[in-house]
Amino acid sequence: MSKPVEQRRRLVGALGAIAASGCLPSTASAATKRQALARSLSQMAAEYDVVVIGSGYGGAVMAARLAPGRRLAVLERGREWPPADFPSSMIDVLGQFRGALTPFGLFDYRLGQTMDVLVGSGLGGTSLINANVVAEADRDAFNAWPTKIRQDVANGVFAGYEARVKQMLAADQVIETDALRKHWFHRSTTLARTRQGVATRSVPMPIAVNLRKYNNVPNAQGVKQPPCSRCGDCVTGCRTGAKNTLDVNYLPLARAGGAEIFTRIEVDWLEHLPDGRWRVHTITRPDGITSVHGEVIAGSVVLAAGTLGSTQVLLRSRAQGLAVSPTLGTRFSGNGDLIALGYNTSVQTNVMGFGTSAPLSGEAQVGPTITIGADYRAQQPLAQRYLIEDAAVPRALVDAVRLALPLSAGIFTDFPAAQRVARDLLYSRTDGALNHSMVYLGIGHDSASGRIQLDAWGNAQVVWPNVMQEPFVARLKAEMERHALVFGGRYVDYPRTSPIFGGALTSVHPLGGCPMGEQGDGGVVNADGQVFDARVGGVAVYSNLRVVDGSIAPASIGVNPLLTIAALAERAAEHFA
Amino acid sequence: MKRLLALVLLTLLALTSTAASAARGLKFAEEMRGYAYWDGEYRNASVSLKVTIQDIDKWSVDPNYPATVTGTLFMDRVPAQPISGTLQILAPAPNDDGRLLTYRFTSATLQFNGIKHVRDSAGVEVFDDMTTLHGMFQPKGQTPPSILELLYQALWTSELHFEWWDPTTVWNFTMSFQTINTPWYEVLEVEAIFVVTVFGALAHTLFPWLC
Numbered sequence: 001m002s003k004p005v006e007q008r009r010r011l012v013g014a015l016g017a018i019a020a021s022g023c024l025p026s027t028a029s030a031a032t033k034r035q036a037l038a039r040s041l042s043q044m045a046a047e048y049d050v051v052v053i054g055s056g057y058g059g060a061v062m063a064a065r066l067a068p069g070r071r072l073a074v075l076e077r078g079r080e081w082p083p084a085d086f087p088s089s090m091i092d093v094l095g096q097f098r099g100a101l102t103p104f105g106l107f108d109y110r111l112g113q114t115m116d117v118l119v120g121s122g123l124g125g126t127s128l129i130n131a132n133v134v135a136e137a138d139r140d141a142f143n144a145w146p147t148k149i150r151q152d153v154a155n156g157v158f159a160g161y162e163a164r165v166k167q168m169l170a171a172d173q174v175i176e177t178d179a180l181r182k183h184w185f186h187r188s189t190t191l192a193r194t195r196q197g198v199a200t201r202s203v204p205m206p207i208a209v210n211l212r213k214y215n216n217v218p219n220a221q222g223v224k225q226p227p228c229s230r231c232g233d234c235v236t237g238c239r240t241g242a243k244n245t246l247d248v249n250y251l252p253l254a255r256a257g258g259a260e261i262f263t264r265i266e267v268d269w270l271e272h273l274p275d276g277r278w279r280v281h282t283i284t285r286p287d288g289i290t291s292v293h294g295e296v297i298a299g300s301v302v303l304a305a306g307t308l309g310s311t312q313v314l315l316r317s318r319a320q321g322l323a324v325s326p327t328l329g330t331r332f333s334g335n336g337d338l339i340a341l342g343y344n345t346s347v348q349t350n351v352m353g354f355g356t357s358a359p360l361s362g363e364a365q366v367g368p369t370i371t372i373g374a375d376y377r378a379q380q381p382l383a384q385r386y387l388i389e390d391a392a393v394p395r396a397l398v399d400a401v402r403l404a405l406p407l408s409a410g411i412f413t414d415f416p417a418a419q420r421v422a423r424d425l426l427y428s429r430t431d432g433a434l435n436h437s438m439v440y441l442g443i444g445h446d447s448a449s450g451r452i453q454l455d456a457w458g459n460a461q462v463v464w465p466n467v468m469q470e471p472f473v474a475r476l477k478a479e480m481e482r483h484a485l486v487f488g489g490r491y492v493d494y495p496r497t498s499p500i501f502g503g504a505l506t507s508v509h510p511l512g513g514c515p516m517g518e519q520g521d522g523g524v525v526n527a528d529g530q531v532f533d534a535r536v537g538g539v540a541v542y543s544n545l546r547v548v549d550g551s552i553a554p555a556s557i558g559v560n561p562l563l564t565i566a567a568l569a570e571r572a573a574e575h576f577a
Numbered sequence: 578m579k580r581l582l583a584l585v586l587l588t589l590l591a592l593t594s595t596a597a598s599a600a601r602g603l604k605f606a607e608e609m610r611g612y613a614y615w616d617g618e619y620r621n622a623s624v625s626l627k628v629t630i631q632d633i634d635k636w637s638v639d640p641n642y643p644a645t646v647t648g649t650l651f652m653d654r655v656p657a658q659p660i661s662g663t664l665q666i667l668a669p670a671p672n673d674d675g676r677l678l679t680y681r682f683t684s685a686t687l688q689f690n691g692i693k694h695v696r697d698s699a700g701v702e703v704f705d706d707m708t709t710l711h712g713m714f715q716p717k718g719q720t721p722p723s724i725l726e727l728l729y730q731a732l733w734t735s736e737l738h739f740e741w742w743d744p745t746t747v748w749n750f751t752m753s754f755q756t757i758n759t760p761w762y763e764v765l766e767v768e769a770i771f772v773v774t775v776f777g778a779l780a781h782t783l784f785p786w787l788c
Binding site for chain 2: 176179181184185187188191346347348361362364415416419430487
C-alpha cells in the first residue's frame with residue numbers, strides 16, 4: 001500500500017475510533033511482570049506437524065488442545081503485550097492503530113464504506129481489547145448452522161464445550177456490593193422499561209475478568225494476576241493485568257504442552273503441496289517496516305486469524321490457485337452491533353475510565369467495561385432479539401469524547417443539563433455531561449449479507465451497501481433512546497454512525513466470510529472447520545486445512561461471540577484427527 | 578390608675594424576661610430534588626424539609642450545633658414518608674479547607690446520611706456546592722457511611738439539589754423563614770445572623786433583600 005494512502009487510512013480510522021467513544025482503548029502504567037510466551041523467530045523450525053495461524057479465541061484454544069504430542073507452532077502477526085505496555089494516553093492509542101508503518105499496532109481498525117471493523121492484534125488476539133463477555137448464544141441461533149453442530153447443541157454436547165471454556169476463562173460477574181454506578185444505572189433504566197410494558201430483563205454479564213478470585217497470586221495456569229482495579233479501561237488493554245485474556249490461560253497451557261509461539265509473523269497465503277502438506281507463506285518485518293518473505297511447512301494448518309484475517313488469507317490463496325468454495329467472503333455479519341450513547345442524564349454514571357491514573361474526585365471506580373445487559377431475547381423471533389449492554393469510555397478517549405459530544409448532541413435548554421455540558425467543555429471532572437451518560441453496546445441479529453473482498457492492496461475489506469437499512473439498526477436505536485430518556489438523557493449516535501462522519505456502522509464482533517455449510521456449494525468449511533475442496537466438490541475437504549474462528553459463523557450470534565467461537569474451537573480440537 | 582400602671586409594667590417586665598430567657602431561633606423550609614439509589618435501582622426523589630435552628634446564637638458560634646429537621650420524603654414507587662433528623666450547617670470539613678452541611682434523617686424504614694461540601698475555593702460554584710446534597714439512603718439500622726467516605730471515597734449514591742435556578746423554589750425558600758422566640762425588633766437581626774453565617778460575603782449577592 002502506498003504511504004500517503006496508508007497514512008490517510010490510518011488517520012481516518014483513528015478519528016473514527018476516537019469518535020466512537022466507549023469502544024476503544026487506552027490505559028496506563030506498570031503492572032504485573034509476566035514470563036514471555038513467545039520465542040524468537042530465529043528459533044522457528046522449517047516444518048511443524050501443525051501450524052496454528054492466529055492466537056485469538058480459535059487459535060489459542062486449538063493450540064492448547066493440540067500441542068501435546070505434536071510439534072506445533074503458533075504464528076501471531078502482532079506482538080506480545082505485557083500489561084504495562086498497553087497504551088494509556090490518546091497519543092499512545094493513536095500510535096497503536098495497525099498500518100503499514102505500525103504493523104504491530106494493537107488495534108486493527110478497518111474502514112469500510114458502510115461498515116468499519118475493529119479487532120485486536122497481538123498475542124491473544126481480540127481478547128486483548130474486548131470486554132471479555134462470556135455469554136451463551138441462544139440455542140436457536142444455531143438453526144442456520146450445519147447439522148452436526150445443531151445436533152451437538154440439541155444434545156448438550158456443545159454446552160459441555162462452553163462449560164470448558166468458561167472454566168478456562170474463569171468467568172465471573174459484577175455483584176451488587178461492587179457498587180458500580182453504571183451497572184446500577186443500566187439496571188434501573190431496564191427496570192423502568194419493564195414497568196413500561198417492554199419485554200426485557202436485566203442480566204449481569206459473565207466476564208472473563210479477575211474481579212476477586214486471584215489477589216496477586218498465580219491463576220490456574222500459573223500466571224500471577226492482580227484483581228480488577230475497576231478502572232474502566234478494558235478495551236484499551238488491561239494495564240492492571242486483571243483481564244483473563246488468552247495470554248493468561250489457553251496460551252500458557254499451549255506453551256506448557258509444547259507449543260512454540262512466535263509473534264510478529266504474518267501469514268500471507270497458503271500453498272497446497274503435492275504431498276498434501278501446506279507451505280505457509282509468511283511475512284516478517286525485522287526492522288518493523290520492511291517486509292521479508294518466508295515460509296514454513298505444515299502437516300496441518302489451523303487458520304484462526306479472525307474473520308477478516310482468515311478470509312483474507314484464503315482469498316489470497318485462492319488468487320494463487322487454491323480451489324475453495326465460491327461462498328468464500330460471503331455471509332459477513334457485524335453481529336448486529338450498534339454503539340451509541342445515552343447522553344447527559346440526570347444520574348452520575350461513572351463511565352469515565354481512569355486507567356492507572358488516580359480516579360477523578362467523585363469517581364472512585366468505574367468497573368469493567370461491560371457488566372450488565374438489558375436482555376430483549378425472550379419470546380421474540382430470533383431476528384428481533386437483542387441485548388443492550390453497558391460500557392465505559394477508556395481513559396485515553398475521555399477528553400476527546402467529553403469535548404466532542406456537545407457538538408453532536410445539540411443544545412440543552414434544561415439548566416442542570418446545560419450546566420453539565422458547560423462543565424465538560426471547561427473541565428475534566430466527574431460532574432459533567434459525559435459522566436452522566438451511558439455508553440451502549442447493542443448486539444442484535446443482522447442478515448449476514450455483507451461480503452469480504454480484497455482491496456487493491458490485497459487487504460480484506462467489508463462491503464455491505466444497505467447495512468444501515470437492516471431492521472436491527474432502527475430497533476436498537478429506538479430502545480437505546482428510551483433507556484436514555486428514563487433519566488432525561490438524549491440518544492447520541494456513535495460519531496462514525498452519524499451522517500456527518502460517514503454514516504457507517506462499526507462492528508467489534510465481525511463474523512463470517514468462511515461460513516460453515518453442509519457442503520462446498522453452501523459454505524467454505526464443514527462443521528469441524530475443514531475447508532471444502534472445490535476441485536472435488538460436495539463434502540470433500542482438505543482434511544488438514546481448518547478454519548477455526550469467528551469467520552466460520554454462518555450467521556449473527558446475537559451475543560458477544562467469544563464463548564461460541566472458543567467452544568467451536570474446543571469442538572474442532574476434539575474432532576481433530 | 579396607679580394600680581393599673583403597675584400592672585402594665587409588671588406584665589411588660591414578665592414578657593420581656595420570658596423572651597430573654599428563651600433562646601432566639603429560626604426555622605425555614607427547604608425543598609430538594611434529584612435521584613436516590615434505593616432497593617436496587619435509581620429513582621427520582623425529593624425531600625421537603627422544615628429546618629429549625631432552636632438557638633441561633635449558639636449555632637452561629639458553634640459549627641457543630643445541630644438544627645432539627647422534619648419533613649417528607651418522596652421517592653418513585655415508595656410511599657411518601659415522614660422523616661426527622663438533624664442538620665449541621667457549615668461544620669469544618671475534615672482534612673479539607675471547606676465546610677460541610679451534614680444532613681441525617683430517618684423515616685420508619687430508612688435512613689439518610691449526606692453532605693453538601695462547600696469548598697473554600699469554589700468561586701462561583703459556591704452556588705452548586707451550597708445546594709448539592711450527596712448522600713446515601715439505607716434501610717434503617719445499617720452502618721452509615723462516614724463523612725470521610727462520603728467526602729473522599731465518593732461512596733454517595735444519591736444526589737439531591739436545592740434548585741437555585743428555579744425562581745419558585747428560591748421564592749418559597751426565602752419566604753419560609755420564621756423566627757422563634759424573637760421579639761419583633763430582633764427579627765431582622767436573627768435573620769441576618771443566619772444569612773451572614775451561611776452565606777458570608779455572598780449574602781449580599783444572593784439575598785440582598787434580607788440583609
